[in-house]
Amino acid sequence: MAAMLVGALRRGSGCRGGLRLIAHSLRRFVSTLVVAEHEGGFVKPSSLSALAAAEAIAKDNKVSVLLGGSGPALHKAADHAACSHPLVSEVLVADSEALAHPLAEPWAELLRSVQQKGGYSHVIASSTSFGKNLLPRAAALLDVSPVTDVTAVKEPHVFVRPIYAGNALCTVKYTGEGPCMMSIRSTSFSPATEAMSETKVAPITQVDLSFLSEGKSTWVNLTSQDTERPDLANAPVVVTGGRGLKSAENFKLLEQLAEKLGAAVGATRAAVDAGYVPNDLQVGQTGKIVAPDLYMAFGVSGAIQHLAGMRDSKVIVAVNKDADAPIFQVADYGLVADLFEVLDELLKKIPEKK
Amino acid sequence: MKILVAVKRVVDYAVKVRVRPDRTGVETANVKMSMNPFCEIAVEEALRLREAGAAAEVVAATVGPAQSAETLRTALANGADRAIHVLHDPDPARPLLPLTVAKILRAVALQEKPGLVILGKQAIDDDCNQTGQMLAGLLQWPQGTFASKVILDTEKQKATVEREVDGGIETICLDLPAVITTDLRLNQPRYATLPNIMKAKSKVIKKVVPKDLGVDIRSDMEVIEVNEPPKRKAGVILSSVDELIDRLKNEARVL
Numbered sequence: 001m002a003a004m005l006v007g008a009l010r011r012g013s014g015c016r017g018g019l020r021l022i023a024h025s026l027r028r029f030v031s032t033l034v035v036a037e038h039e040g041g042f043v044k045p046s047s048l049s050a051l052a053a054a055e056a057i058a059k060d061n062k063v064s065v066l067l068g069g070s071g072p073a074l075h076k077a078a079d080h081a082a083c084s085h086p087l088v089s090e091v092l093v094a095d096s097e098a099l100a101h102p103l104a105e106p107w108a109e110l111l112r113s114v115q116q117k118g119g120y121s122h123v124i125a126s127s128t129s130f131g132k133n134l135l136p137r138a139a140a141l142l143d144v145s146p147v148t149d150v151t152a153v154k155e156p157h158v159f160v161r162p163i164y165a166g167n168a169l170c171t172v173k174y175t176g177e178g179p180c181m182m183s184i185r186s187t188s189f190s191p192a193t194e195a196m197s198e199t200k201v202a203p204i205t206q207v208d209l210s211f212l213s214e215g216k217s218t219w220v221n222l223t224s225q226d227t228e229r230p231d232l233a234n235a236p237v238v239v240t241g242g243r244g245l246k247s248a249e250n251f252k253l254l255e256q257l258a259e260k261l262g263a264a265v266g267a268t269r270a271a272v273d274a275g276y277v278p279n280d281l282q283v284g285q286t287g288k289i290v291a292p293d294l295y296m297a298f299g300v301s302g303a304i305q306h307l308a309g310m311r312d313s314k315v316i317v318a319v320n321k322d323a324d325a326p327i328f329q330v331a332d333y334g335l336v337a338d339l340f341e342v343l344d345e346l347l348k349k350i351p352e353k354k
Numbered sequence: 355m356k357i358l359v360a361v362k363r364v365v366d367y368a369v370k371v372r373v374r375p376d377r378t379g380v381e382t383a384n385v386k387m388s389m390n391p392f393c394e395i396a397v398e399e400a401l402r403l404r405e406a407g408a409a410a411e412v413v414a415a416t417v418g419p420a421q422s423a424e425t426l427r428t429a430l431a432n433g434a435d436r437a438i439h440v441l442h443d444p445d446p447a448r449p450l451l452p453l454t455v456a457k458i459l460r461a462v463a464l465q466e467k468p469g470l471v472i473l474g475k476q477a478i479d480d481d482c483n484q485t486g487q488m489l490a491g492l493l494q495w496p497q498g499t500f501a502s503k504v505i506l507d508t509e510k511q512k513a514t515v516e517r518e519v520d521g522g523i524e525t526i527c528l529d530l531p532a533v534i535t536t537d538l539r540l541n542q543p544r545y546a547t548l549p550n551i552m553k554a555k556s557k558v559i560k561k562v563v564p565k566d567l568g569v570d571i572r573s574d575m576e577v578i579e580v581n582e583p584p585k586r587k588a589g590v591i592l593s594s595v596d597e598l599i600d601r602l603k604n605e606a607r608v609l
Contacts, residue, residue: 102519103526104487104497129519133499136452136484140491145453145574148482158578163480164371168380169581176574216529217496220514224522233520237608261609269538279502279539280522285478286538288520294608304370311583315606317598323591332589333601345595350609 030058030156033118034065035111035125035134037102041076043067043084045234046126048191051085053124053184055192056153061122064090066114066207068099068107082202085192094207101219102130104137106212111138113211120179121156127183127289128233135183144178149289151188156180165285165308186233187291187312229255232281235264237294238310240283243270244299244320244339251276253343254298260350266290268306284309298339302327355469355508355530356411357400359434360459360486361393363418363425364479377579379446389425392474395536398543399504400472401433408506409470411435415462417455419443423559430554431546437559438462440567448573449480454564456488461567463493468531470513475500475535486535496528502539506530 032054036047043065054063065081065088067074074095081091092114098106111134115123123138125131127149139146152160157174159182174180232238239261241254251271258265266283267276283290285308295313300306302318302325310316311330318331319339328334335342365371366386373380389397400412414429415438416422426437440458442450463471476483490497498504498515502523505514511530516523518537528534546554564571592598602609 102524104490104499108491129500129517132483133487133497136487137491137497139484140453140456140488143453145451146484147575148484161481162583163580164365164380165478165481166583167371168373169583171578171581173576173578174574175576178574215496216532217498218527220525220527222519222522222524272539278522279518280520285481286475294602294606305367311586315602315608316586316589317602328589328591330586330589332587332606333598334589334591335593335595335598336591342595346599349595349599 030060030122031062031118031120032057032064032122032124033114033120034063035123035131036065036067036081037126037128037130038067038069038073038077038080041073042080043077045191045231046128046186048084049186049189050124050126050184051087052189052191053150053153054122055085055087056189057122057156061087062089063087064092064118064120065202066092066094066111068094068096068110070095070097070100078204082204088202091202091204092207093204094209096209096212098212098215102133103215103217103219104133105215105217107134108137108141109212110207110209112141114207115142115179123179123181125183126186128186131183135181139181142178142181144176144181145174146181146183147172147174148183150182150184162308165304166311167304167308185289187289229258230262230264232264232266232283232288233290235290236292237261237263237296238266238283238290238292238313239263239296239298240266240268240300240310241271241276241298242268242300243274245271245276248276250340253340253347256347257343257350260347261294263294263296266310268300268303297327297331298343300327301325302330355409356413356466357403357409358459358463358466358468358471359393359396359400359412359414359429360471360473361397361414361416361425361429362390362474362477363387363416363422364390364477367391367478373580373582377581379577379580387421389428390474390477390479392476392478392536392538394474394543395538395540396472396474397429397432397434398541399536401544402541403470403504403506404433408508413438413466413468415440415459417442417450417458426559427554428546430557430559431551432544433550434557436557439559439561441561441563442571447577449575449577450571451573451575452482452484453488454569454571454573455485456492457569458564458567459485459489460492461569463489469508469511470506470531471533473533473535475537486533490533493531493533496532498526498528498532498534500537501534502537504534504540
């Protein structure tokens, strides 16, 4: 199969008809390009979920991982990617200052170029702000329609995704001729936890970047919240506050509880709009989608848009003074009580996290 | 400079959607429809930029059935100068995909030659979050997605955009023309006043069809079925914090 593939690629070079030939010959052969994000020299958990999604597409999928950026952290991340999943057959490294920041314009050109050279049947990114920014632009350059926020793979071209703020699930079949491009919801695909065989390390290849053109955009800066709390999207426990907290000062009670539980702090739109917490803590249709083992909601009414972001949590606890609050309809355990009294009591009675 | 704003008619955000019994889609007959909330923010931003003197004209555009004209009337009532309605009757089994909408908007943009195109970050019905990025790609313009602040420098022909990203707020600088998609924090949309609603009735809505714009409606996505999400088992209301801690430890085993 590999030899046949190489032959097809060779015959196809420089010839439009050949490109079609390549497309057809690759139809029966599932290969996937995973666009990975990295930080501090390691592939991000959301991108590891993309690898799990690639495995869901085909057990014998051949996966190439694409990493971009510059500097030592990029190459360290490439080493991590090379042994991050048994299906990884290749790591592509795009080392350029132009890719050091997540600007969609150079990244989309990179993705188009790598896809045109590699002829992958599938391209996967995670539904992070980076993935959502980049993938549709790259898809437009390739003239294909991507699938957003896939939560399940039924067949190599049949996917399930949420619509209407998660109140309906749509099963779609991709019938296009081009590559199937998709962003996946990280919480729906668990990264493999089995230990990697030490002998399985994929080769690392440098990407030729001569196609990159002069940019029409420049990156200025990133203002991030210094926090010691775990990342909201990946935390096993999330404690969320809503309008009921009433002030930024009161949110510190939630942070204390989060400290005890080893939890991340989330918020509703109302709490963010009121200025109690920064916007990157928002959980919901517009903010982060989380599915922790335990989700505790304090002073959260449970609007449709908020439920969209946490309804898949394993255990949901709600504390609200209003017994008719919609949040109680999805809560496994509810307390109709003053949240400040409950928080005080929880802080006293829950032992310190080890 | 001219600003083009794309708007979409969707099921109102407060409506509890119901899946059709035949599972072909969700019920939209006799359901309240409104402008997509993110598009309202896009319209508002365009109007504010015009009021600040950064733009001379705001043009609203939509793609959809005849009823979508109502959404354009809303944009006109809020202050848009004129509108373009690209007529397309939906087929539930073959949804109108963001790529097709982006191609239509590209054709409109090439005709209108705006310095800026503003779209909502995502439509709350299909939750795709694709159209703005695809439009920017097709036009080869820079994009500022998930914007929470936009500063236009018409002299230098640049837009500085603060955008909401997973780790915080990222600032980028775009050469104009550019495409921007709006996030919730960008602004608070105004309500149309009654006099403006009346004035809007005499503003021009130009009707075109995709064929006139040279766009072929192609759908590479087939909707197989639409289902309700799995229902959660009913929970219990507890009476004390002690009971809650006990349940979390011994029953749910998450503490």
